Amino acid sequence: MHRPENKLLRQLPQAARQQLLGHCELCELSLSTELSVRGQPLRHAYFPTEGFLSLVIDVDSHPALEVGMLGAESMLGSELVLGLAATPWRALVQGAGAGWRIGTNDLRAQCDALPPLQKLLQACLLVRLHQQTLAAACQRYHLIAPRLARWLLMSQDRSRTESFHLTQEFMALMLGVRRVGVTEAASLFQDSGLISYHRGELTVLNRKALEAEACSCYAADKDIYQRLMHVGA
Template sequence: MTTVENHLIELLPRNDRRRLLAVCEPIQLALAEILCEPGRSTRHVYFPVDGFISLVARNGSHPGLEVGMVGREGMLGAQLALGVATVPLHALVQGPGAAWRVTAADFRRELARSPALERGLNRYIYVLMSQLAASAACLRFHLIGPRLARWLLMSQDRAHSDTFRVTHEFLALMLGVRRVGITTAASALQRSGLIEYHRGDLTVLDRNGLESMACSCYAADRQAYAELLP
């Protein structure tokens, strides 16, 4: 396991952190791996370290829409802290990498023993709710280009790298738009010298420029994390 840690685990007091890690196992998240499906019972909780996960809402036969993203700043399975075992969203690995995994039963026991873990998760759930609400408003009110810039910045933050893999098909699915719209928006960002895209490998060339192109939702997301999970 890499020495980079999950932020929620880092925030715990030493003894609470040690007990939680004692019941965790290190795993590798594989690209496009499905970690859980809505309506099913939660079997495991995941604390990403350098991998990251898309939270996707589905509606009938439609392929779905990304409404949230989980990286080392958070966790998958936070609904257990509310006493709810049912999975609310489809969870898909967007960026491969290391994570800690713990069974739902072990996690509940540690949650009952650690007021600090409970407080941290309550704050994280609030931040996650804010992200979900912002995603809905973003879809309704913002254009594809700024939404794409926001998504790329969020992915870069969680990939811990200027370069990561993503296809136009995947972007279209995540943003809920047609592929031609993604192609047009990505081409505009590339012509502006903000990104470089070749055969599925995307590189952020000018982060400051990309931030200026992103919709206001990106800055609001970062502010919420900074204020509640410093």
């Protein structure tokens, strides 16, 4: 039986990986749990093995907006490699799962002791910078339907399943648009046989067609990860 792994940890040399995991603990990632608070020091870094997180930012009285998503291909807390402990976003568990957790001081100590780990976190941080820059441009220039297709594909990639629970309110929140816009786009995809959606349960029926509807940022996002992390998709 395949055991879920974190893609970053898998890249470490075996001895370094075992040393790092000796300072980690397994933890459950429960839906809607807030793992980091904006402006407050991080207490732990997380390496998800299942499930995925949304990085959301709050601006004045506006609804929260997603500025990043990560799952088993990444980690929460790569900025610690720069000595930073506070972040400008909140990290919310969007898809329930599990992962490895390590205290921030322990992670810093392991980065000093394990050069491959420090290099990996630097690459991870660079990927996030590039992806968040791309996401900002995507929100400014691309229409709701292509953005929704991209977001659904990203969610499916990290959930590793065809079906997952999503409300239209949550989709609108993550895309930073009004609910009516998401409703229209989702209805279009459903009428075209790309997805089915009923009472918050969404199933991707035709992934290839959904990929054709997604904006170019979906492929660009994956390319950024592959180039900077030097791994396959």
